[in-house]
Amino acid sequence: MHLHRYEKIWLSLGAGGLALFIVLLCVNAFAMGMAPPSNMEMIDPAKVTETPPFDNPGLKKLSDNEYDAYMTAFAFGFAPNKMEVPVGSKVNFHVTSPDVVHGFQIPGTNVNFMVMPGHINSASYTFDKPGEYLILCNEYCGAGHQVMATTIIVK
Amino acid sequence: MNHTTIGQAQVDRPTARLSLAYVWVAYAAFGLAALAGMLQGMVRGGLVELPSWTNYYQILTAHGVLMALIFTTYFIIGFLLSGVAKTTGGSLHGTARGLGWTGWVLMTVGTAMAVVTIVTNDASVLYTFYAPLKASPYFYIGAALLVVGSWFGGFAIFSSYRKWRRENRGKLSPLFVYMSVTTFVLWLIATVPVAVEVLFQLIPWSLGWTPSINVMLSRTLFWFFGHPLVYFWLMPAYIAWYVCVPRVIGGHVFSDSLARLAFISLLLFSMPVGFHHQLMEPGISAGWKMIHVILTLIVVVPSLMTAFSMFATFETTGRKKGGVGLFGWFKKLPWSDVRFFAPFVGMLFFIPAGAGGIINASNQMNAVVHNTIFVTGHFHITVGAAVALTFFGVSYWLIPVLTGRTLTRTANRMGMVQTVFWSVGMFLMSFAMHYLGLQGTPRRTDYTTYMDHPLALGWMDYQRVMAFGGGLLFVAAVLLILILGYLTFYAPKGKTEYPIAETEAEQHTPRILERWPVWVGVLLFLIVMAYGIPIADQLTHNPPGSPPIRTW
Numbered sequence: 104m105h106l107h108r109y110e111k112i113w114l115s116l117g118a119g120g121l122a123l124f125i126v127l128l129c130v131n132a133f134a135m136g137m138a139p140p141s142n143m144e145m146i147d148p149a150k151v152t153e154t155p156p157f158d159n160p161g162l163k164k165l166s167d168n169e170y171d172a173y174m175t176a177f178a179f180g181f182a183p184n185k186m187e188v189p190v191g192s193k194v195n196f197h198v199t200s201p202d203v204v205h206g207f208q209i210p211g212t213n214v215n216f217m218v219m220p221g222h223i224n225s226a227s228y229t230f231d232k233p234g235e236y237l238i239l240c241n242e243y244c245g246a247g248h249q250v251m252a253t254t255i256i257v258k
Numbered sequence: 259m260n261h262t263t264i265g266q267a268q269v270d271r272p273t274a275r276l277s278l279a280y281v282w283v284a285y286a287a288f289g290l291a292a293l294a295g296m297l298q299g300m301v302r303g304g305l306v307e308l309p310s311w312t313n314y315y316q317i318l319t320a321h322g323v324l325m326a327l328i329f330t331t332y333f334i335i336g337f338l339l340s341g342v343a344k345t346t347g348g349s350l351h352g353t354a355r356g357l358g359w360t361g362w363v364l365m366t367v368g369t370a371m372a373v374v375t376i377v378t379n380d381a382s383v384l385y386t387f388y389a390p391l392k393a394s395p396y397f398y399i400g401a402a403l404l405v406v407g408s409w410f411g412g413f414a415i416f417s418s419y420r421k422w423r424r425e426n427r428g429k430l431s432p433l434f435v436y437m438s439v440t441t442f443v444l445w446l447i448a449t450v451p452v453a454v455e456v457l458f459q460l461i462p463w464s465l466g467w468t469p470s471i472n473v474m475l476s477r478t479l480f481w482f483f484g485h486p487l488v489y490f491w492l493m494p495a496y497i498a499w500y501v502c503v504p505r506v507i508g509g510h511v512f513s514d515s516l517a518r519l520a521f522i523s524l525l526l527f528s529m530p531v532g533f534h535h536q537l538m539e540p541g542i543s544a545g546w547k548m549i550h551v552i553l554t555l556i557v558v559v560p561s562l563m564t565a566f567s568m569f570a571t572f573e574t575t576g577r578k579k580g581g582v583g584l585f586g587w588f589k590k591l592p593w594s595d596v597r598f599f600a601p602f603v604g605m606l607f608f609i610p611a612g613a614g615g616i617i618n619a620s621n622q623m624n625a626v627v628h629n630t631i632f633v634t635g636h637f638h639i640t641v642g643a644a645v646a647l648t649f650f651g652v653s654y655w656l657i658p659v660l661t662g663r664t665l666t667r668t669a670n671r672m673g674m675v676q677t678v679f680w681s682v683g684m685f686l687m688s689f690a691m692h693y694l695g696l697q698g699t700p701r702r703t704d705y706t707t708y709m710d711h712p713l714a715l716g717w718m719d720y721q722r723v724m725a726f727g728g729g730l731l732f733v734a735a736v737l738l739i740l741i742l743g744y745l746t747f748y749a750p751k752g753k754t755e756y757p758i759a760e761t762e763a764e765q766h767t768p769r770i771l772e773r774w775p776v777w778v779g780v781l782l783f784l785i786v787m788a789y790g791i792p793i794a795d796q797l798t799h800n801p802p803g804s805p806p807i808r809t810w
Contacts, residue, residue: 104515104768110566117562125552128621137622138544139537145801178809203390203807204473206629210698210713213625215538219473220390221801222540237711241629241700243315243384245391245809249706 140216140226142197148220151175151201162186162194172255174198176205176218179247181238187256193229194255205251206241217242230257268756269340270349274660276358277343278746280336280411281657283366284329285742291324292735299687299728301705303721314704315382315810322385323376326491326641327404328369333649334494335361335411337656338438341497342415344756345432346422354414354421361410368403371396382810384702386484387460389476392806395464402456405449412442430767433514434501434758440521441493443778444528447785448486455479463806470803474541475796481532482789485554489528491641493521495648498601499568502652505757506597509575512567515767520567522771523560526781527553530788534619538628546792547621553788554619561612568605596673597665597757600651603681607643611636614692632695634702635688643684647677650738655754657745664752665745672741679734687727690720 106114132138151157156173160182163171172194175182188194198207198218205218207226214228230236240251269277294317300306301314308314339358343350350358374396375381381397415438422431431439459476462468500517504510511517533542533550576587592598614636617623627633654673658665665673695701699717708714770776 104519105513105765106516107513107570110516110563110570113566114559114562118559121555121558124616124620125555128551129548132544132548132621139547139621139625140540141542141544141547142540143543144540145799147802148804149802178807203804203809204388206700208629208698208700213622215625215628215630217536217539217629219477219540220804221473224538224540235711237698237708237713239698239700239708241703242388243318243702246313246315246382247809248315248702249704250708252708252711254711 140224142223142225144223145221146199146223148199148201151199156197157199162188165195169193170195172196174207176200176207176240176251178202178205178245179240179251181240181251181253184253185256186253187258188230190233190257191229191231192257193227195225195227197223197225199223203244204242205244207238208241209236209238209255211236215241230255233258268348268659268754269343272355273340273343273350274662276350276355276362277336277340278657278660279359279362280332280339281653281660282746283362283369284332284336285653285739287324287328287332287369289735289739291321291329292732294318294321295325296728296732299725302703303725304705304718305722305725307705313379313382313810315384315702316376316379318702319382319384320373320376323372326385327401330491330641330645331404331408332365333653334441334490335408337494337649337652338415338441338497339411340656340660341434341501341756341758342418342438345434345758346418350414350418351421354417357410357414357417361407361414364403364407364410366407368400368405368407371400371403373400375400379810386480388480389460389463389471389473390804390807392464392808395461398456398460398464402453402461405453405456409446409449412446415439415442430514430769431772432758433511433517434497436518436772437493437497437500437521439774440525441490441497443774444486444493444525445490447778447781448483448490448529451479452483455483466806470805472796472800473804474539474800475793477536477539478532478542478789478793478796481535482529483532484535485531486528488637488641489524491645493524495601495604495645496520496524496564498648498652499564499605501759502757503568503598503601504571504575504759505755506595506655507572507575507592508579509571509759510762511759512570512574512761514761514765515771516563516567518767518771520560520563522777523563524557525777526784527556527560529781530784532789533792534624537621537624541796542792546788550788551619551621553784555616558612558616565609594670594674596670596677597651597655599674600654600677601648603677604644604647604651607639607647607681607684611639611644615640627695629701630695631691631699631701635691635695638684638691639688643681643688647680650677650680653738653742654745655757657742658749658752658754659756661746661749662751662753663745663749664754666749669741669744669749672737676734676737676741679730679737683727683730683732683734685727687724687731690723690727694720694724 200218200220208215375394380394383391383393463471531554534554576590579590581587581590
């Protein structure tokens, strides 16, 4: 099969760039701990409200500047409804759904993941700037999807 | 049309009728979908409120189903059947036509069922129909008929191909036919998982025969199909780029073997990649996600091959027409011919679209854009611009070929105007969508300010830009349907060429490219490697299933 000389150059540059890019993605994911949210924990979606810690959603303080936030995403809201943490806190979000599939996104941060019935998904973020951060559902979940939001206050 | 012209005819009457039946259902769906799309833009821009008898998610479902599933599938089958007929002697034999019509009937019954359930608001589950949102069982049965019907379109192509090979032993198949067969090999394999999802999970569950559904498995099966679906849209556009556009500009196919190799690569790397749509999901390990990400990104190679081939053809042709200097050939291209101009603009859109695709498929960057309206912007410049503009450009000559009419100068000029409206509209809308997505604006969401949160209020100006772009797109859609109606019923009779380019000199194409058992074998190996363990895991380690839920 004949390959034009320019095409060889073009494809070599492309393939080389691609290989480098893939190596960077792997380094990011596995050496620097930036793999996408892939929590493997499971839960019975019919029993979310009676399964600890989701029976009592809210912030659990781990240390002065680290919290676990156990939350549920449901049609059409999040529990707990209000949360507040001091500036500089690292918050580990753990979220599940008792009904349909939802999304969990905090615009302006890299917190963005799917919430699925039967599964618990997680992501962490350190809030270095004060403000009222919007948390919204970004997966269509029904007639009230557009009102499904809450906030986390950082001060 | 007398018999002698049929002898050299591009496509004979019975085949033309079949092809036209597909193309016109495609454009009927397209028109309705464009109306729904325009309304969505207006709602999100805060310019209109929908009447109480409908809602945003209902018209969003209509837009997605009609545009992404109905318009594309019908157009593709109509276009490929006509091209296969043209390149295998001008007609489809009786068996192939019979298969083609069987497919059309099944698909149309399925489409009608899906549309009725959407209209009655019993299927506002969007075109991805993610469980445990439960639509009417008739919606799923309609979807199943659509898929099964489309297989018959593929069988018609395979049957013509078999006949051609029997009659031309030892010869290399025409490039158009080879590419059509590759496209339908992809489609037949890719639709198996979604057929399994619909037939064995969704239908029994929506009828109440099974109490709950394995949500994770249903999503995995959906995206096993969902990514090759986008290549199924793209490959017919590539066929037009590789085979038809070069002839329109008076040039040649740059390289037969590279064109075939690009198609085989698209086939192989379309399927073992679905997890890049599920990067942000629980229940799939980061390692498996990475394997799918790597296999996804390999598509960069056939894309670069295609880009090279296109511009090589353009430059060679432009230079033959007297273009000199580094870029002189560029001016020699037929810029005022809509059959070239529309697909060319589509190609331009595909450059940023490819870059956006790399962002979406990348593990970490996906966290920034996942389920934001960035993704919507991405597929509006891929399928909505690159593919759609190519299909429009094809329609401007295909419909005259099929009806024995001609593309008049005025119709051509109107087509140019239509292309400009569509392109500007799409550019504005998609640019705003990409920008908003980076700010975190979610996709698939009715008008909202999130209780007047300042961040969401800041998005509103760009949402108005989206609405304006959507308005231009709607104007372009109406114009397109008027032009195509004219070309079908009123344009002057005459002979229109079905543009099929050939290579300039005879080229040696490695025979292995046409040994289907080899490629299907490699593909099945890749699929088992990428999906075997994760799917086995989802079948055996799964949480209690979900009951059907209706939240609209």
